[in-house]
Amino acid sequence: MTTLTDRAKPVNRKPMTFLESIYLWNIFLGMIITIKHFFKKKATVQYPEQTRSYSPVFRGVQILNRDEEGRERCTACGLCALACPAEAITMEAAERMPGEEHLYREEKYAAKYEINMLRCIFCGFCEEACPKDAIYLSETHAPPAYNRKNFIYNKKDLLIPDPVTQPEEYAQAKGLREISKKNK
Amino acid sequence: MIHLLTVDWLLLLEKLILIVIVVMASLVIAMYETYAERKIAAFMQDRIGPNRAGPLGLLQPLADGGKLFFKEEIIPNHSNKILFILGPSLAMLTAMITSAVIPWSGDINLFGRTVSLQIADVNIGILYVFAVVSLGVYGIMIGGWSSNNKFSLLAALRGASQVISYELAMGLSLIAVLMITQTLSLKEIVEQQMASHWNILYQPLAFIIFFTCALAECNRTPFDLPEAESELNMGYHQEYSSMKLGFYLFAEYVNMFISSAIVVTLFFGGYDIPFLDEAAHADWGNWLALAGLVCFMLKIGFFIFLFMWIRWTVPRFRYDQLMDLGWKKLIPLALANMVITGAVILWMNK
Numbered sequence: 345m346t347t348l349t350d351r352a353k354p355v356n357r358k359p360m361t362f363l364e365s366i367y368l369w370n371i372f373l374g375m376i377i378t379i380k381h382f383f384k385k386k387a388t389v390q391y392p393e394q395t396r397s398y399s400p401v402f403r404g405v406q407i408l409n410r411d412e413e414g415r416e417r418c419t420a421c422g423l424c425a426l427a428c429p430a431e432a433i434t435m436e437a438a439e440r441m442p443g444e445e446h447l448y449r450e451e452k453y454a455a456k457y458e459i460n461m462l463r464c465i466f467c468g469f470c471e472e473a474c475p476k477d478a479i480y481l482s483e484t485h486a487p488p489a490y491n492r493k494n495f496i497y498n499k500k501d502l503l504i505p506d507p508v509t510q511p512e513e514y515a516q517a518k519g520l521r522e523i524s525k526k527n528k
Numbered sequence: 529m530i531h532l533l534t535v536d537w538l539l540l541l542e543k544l545i546l547i548v549i550v551v552m553a554s555l556v557i558a559m560y561e562t563y564a565e566r567k568i569a570a571f572m573q574d575r576i577g578p579n580r581a582g583p584l585g586l587l588q589p590l591a592d593g594g595k596l597f598f599k600e601e602i603i604p605n606h607s608n609k610i611l612f613i614l615g616p617s618l619a620m621l622t623a624m625i626t627s628a629v630i631p632w633s634g635d636i637n638l639f640g641r642t643v644s645l646q647i648a649d650v651n652i653g654i655l656y657v658f659a660v661v662s663l664g665v666y667g668i669m670i671g672g673w674s675s676n677n678k679f680s681l682l683a684a685l686r687g688a689s690q691v692i693s694y695e696l697a698m699g700l701s702l703i704a705v706l707m708i709t710q711t712l713s714l715k716e717i718v719e720q721q722m723a724s725h726w727n728i729l730y731q732p733l734a735f736i737i738f739f740t741c742a743l744a745e746c747n748r749t750p751f752d753l754p755e756a757e758s759e760l761n762m763g764y765h766q767e768y769s770s771m772k773l774g775f776y777l778f779a780e781y782v783n784m785f786i787s788s789a790i791v792v793t794l795f796f797g798g799y800d801i802p803f804l805d806e807a808a809h810a811d812w813g814n815w816l817a818l819a820g821l822v823c824f825m826l827k828i829g830f831f832i833f834l835f836m837w838i839r840w841t842v843p844r845f846r847y848d849q850l851m852d853l854g855w856k857k858l859i860p861l862a863l864a865n866m867v868i869t870g871a872v873i874l875w876m877n878k
Binding site for chain 1: 573574842
């Protein structure tokens with residue numbers, strides 16, 4: 345009979361001999377396999393103490409970026425909301441008043457910026473769509489919560505710490521990628 | 529009339545202390561067998577196993593035991609209450625009393641008395657073991673039947689038929705050994721092996737059959753059909769909770785310890801120290817007995833490891849395969865072994 349592939353193996357359907365049917369030799373072979381595993385290096389990661397880093401291309405929870413002077417980069421253009429296939433992003437624009445130049449980079453800013461984490465599919469299209477480099481996906485996942493309200497992240501949850509007033513937190517948020525690379 | 533003064537009260541005291549020690553030791557060993565089981569299972573599956581409770585997870589058995597104690601005690605409405613409680617008690621009892629005839633080590637000298645480290649040197653020791661082991665199935669039977677649950681009952685039936693089938697092969701394999709030793713006393717069997725060679729050299733086939741049957745008697749994989757959780761939900765102890773369940777699980781580990789001890793006693797020289805002539809070192813006194821005990825425990829430890837090694841290697845037999853192996857393979861093999869041994873002994877004596 346011709347076989348479809350050259351990897352096909354005929355099945356041995358011969359009835360077992362008496363020695364085979366008391367299984368001893370095959371059990372012995374199996375025991376050698378398990379004892380080999382006994383001395384193998386274990387695959388366990390001791391979770392709370394050790395963590396496995398995410399892949400460098402991991403798309404985690406969004407962060408709203410600031411520029412070097414600590415001003416919000418977002419201008420509420422709405423391109424991210426438009427790009428979002430899950431329609432998770434809502435925003436309201438507002439005009440920058442005189443005296444607020446140290447807070448917002450351009451004349452228009454997002455007064456309200458919300459991402460519904462239950463809708464978000466972490467596709468990263470918002471990051472790609474943003475012309476101002478204001479939103480990007482970080483390397484951490486969204487933490488769990490008990491109710492739906494807590495999954496709607498507002499500006500407070502999303503904004504990166506101010507590099508001027510909170511340099512340490514900013515460095516931490518910024519450096520997550522580098523630290524996780526080092527841990528590998 | 530018995531004169532109270534003529535009774536050797538110290539002997540009673542000494543036996544009582546020995547019993548307490550043996551029972552406590554079996555329980556503690558059974559506790560740490562659960563830990564070893566989990567560790568060995570983990571290592572063979574490339575995991576680490578319990579390591580959170582205490583250093584290396586050594587307090588894990590205490591945590592598990594404590595958990596079992598604080599679980600809610602449930603007795604099903606339609607169960608037979610007396611039998612329901614009797615089941616696990618009997619399982620535990622039979623597991624424990626087998627240890628009475630095992631010689632743990634040679635005699636020791638304490639305060640001028642010669643103390644035997646064997647609770648009872650019965651001259652039919654091995655028959656006693658068999659009797660108690662066949663009682664052990666009643667724990668399973670009663671538990672499964674009184675739960676008034678069809679899965680438990682099925683499991684109990686399986687357990688009973690399994691134990692009965694494998695006891696036959698076990699007994700037959702042992703006859704060949706007894707033909708060589710010419711005695712049923714476990715202590716004498718050990719002493720003979722100390723003087724010459726271990727019985728495993730004369731009776732390797734009997735050992736293999738005996739060990740296989742011991743696996744079946746302890747309900748260990750690949751013969752764990754009474755507690756085949758994927759087929760019977762959980763087996764004969766499905767309706768049990770709290771410490772009654774704990775007793776069943778614990779009895780299994782005690783059984784494993786005791787049957788390892790019996791295998792070692794019968795085939796691997798008991799407390800014999802390999803490559804050492806004990807008779808030439810009689811001046812070591814108690815230290816010799818202690819060394820023998822340690823040696824015995826190490827051998828038992830190896831067999832417990834073997835039990836677990838097999839469990840995490842071999843999948844469970846199908847029920848017909850189990851019966852096939854017992855009746856069509858092991859019993860003929862044991863019979864052949866018996867006939868050949870008898871023939872050889874006759875030929876040697878001629």
